Amino acid sequence: MNSLLLKTTTRLSRINLFSIPQRTLFDVQNVWGRTAVDTQKPIDSSPLAEIPRQDESVGAISGVPREFLKERRCRVFVPARNAMQSGTNNGKKWKVEWDTKERWENPLMGWASSSDPHSSVAVEFASKEDAIIYCERMGYKYEVIEPPKIQRLNKSYGANYSWNKKTRVSTK
């Protein structure tokens, strides 16, 4: 197999300029004229910075209006199972929703108007920690609502005949 030699040009610069790997004669080209080198990410040899984990913030640059970040509160919760159905997959994700604001009847059509951009926004996550990291990074105030522990009764067929008369079934 041809070895793919990566010839890199590292430029010394104060700004973190990526060094783009360049093609050499030994790079294998595919039918479209591309080599593996072309599709690789540029080599970033800039020194890593260290920041405290809780300093990570995205809210200031996210474009969310400042009042929203300061005044609104989020709920981090597990949505309840739809009581009219027996599917339980909804209960395996975490959601972040914002506090509800006023809705009023639209004078034209009678629809529900709202002045709140977050009125029907819900962000879904796979785990509680992910949701919390999102709220922390964006800078929202949040509260976590733990899902209730579902008590499952472990039933068995032998209970129909058990010594405990309560679980016996009279027809057996």
Add this chain to the structure above:
Amino acid sequence: MSLSARIPQTLKQVRPVLSVDHAEAKRRVLNLYKIWLRQIPYIRIDYIKNNWTEPRLRDVIKENFMRNKDVTDIRAIDLLVVRGQMDFVETAEIWRQQHNAAVFDSTKNTYKKKPASFLERFYEGH
């Protein structure tokens, strides 16, 4: 509720956007502030139909910078500086229009304030 209450302070290795530490980020911020200050007399000339004075423009620029003073993430600071520089280029090249230049007006709300107390909200109808 903050993360620092839950997780002990750990350092995270991140790939920097532009600056590697806070000192460099500070230098960028101060440089940006200086070029905005130097542009003030030209802002007054370029954008017509305004009643801006130089002290007022200085206050507006200072306020815009102080709005982000609590950001501690170096990458966020760099991105904010880049955005400020983009705004500066737009202002200096007169790509802004009149409504856009209204960003130099006072940032305090000049029209009706949002009701704060219970009674004020009651009178509004909420």
Add this chain to the structure above:
Amino acid sequence: MLSSTVRLLMRSGSLLRPLIITARPLSIKPTLINLTEKRKTLINEIPRRWSHVHYTYPMIESRVMLILRLFDKIDSNSLKLDSRFVQDLGLDSLDIVEITAALEDEFWTEIPDCDSDHFATPRHVIQYLCDKYDVYEHIEPISAGKEYLEEAKAAADRAHH
């Protein structure tokens, strides 16, 4: 006559600044003009705006303190040579940038950011400008020889006794 000498001076390649005719004096090095005796005397009598400015310590100090006193956020009563900008006068780094810009305007010079980072008191600012303009009349000369001689004498005495 004056205009021709002005033109000759302009054609010389040693101008340090763009020629802006204001009341401020500019510093221009003596040039490569081929002058007759008559022309030389005329150049000596050229008005002050072509002459070399003599920077002195009192002049720099008074100008710097004036600029600082004119600044809104500084309380003129509590402003002293050694009052620190951040701790005593309650300024922050953005205000120091503003002060630096004002000083640049006053002294018609550029002060790079790496230097203005180190401005902590007015004394530092004045010292920086003195270094820039080679003003050292306020500095006590170090007589290194005198102290060394005294130490050497003391050491010699100790050795002998």
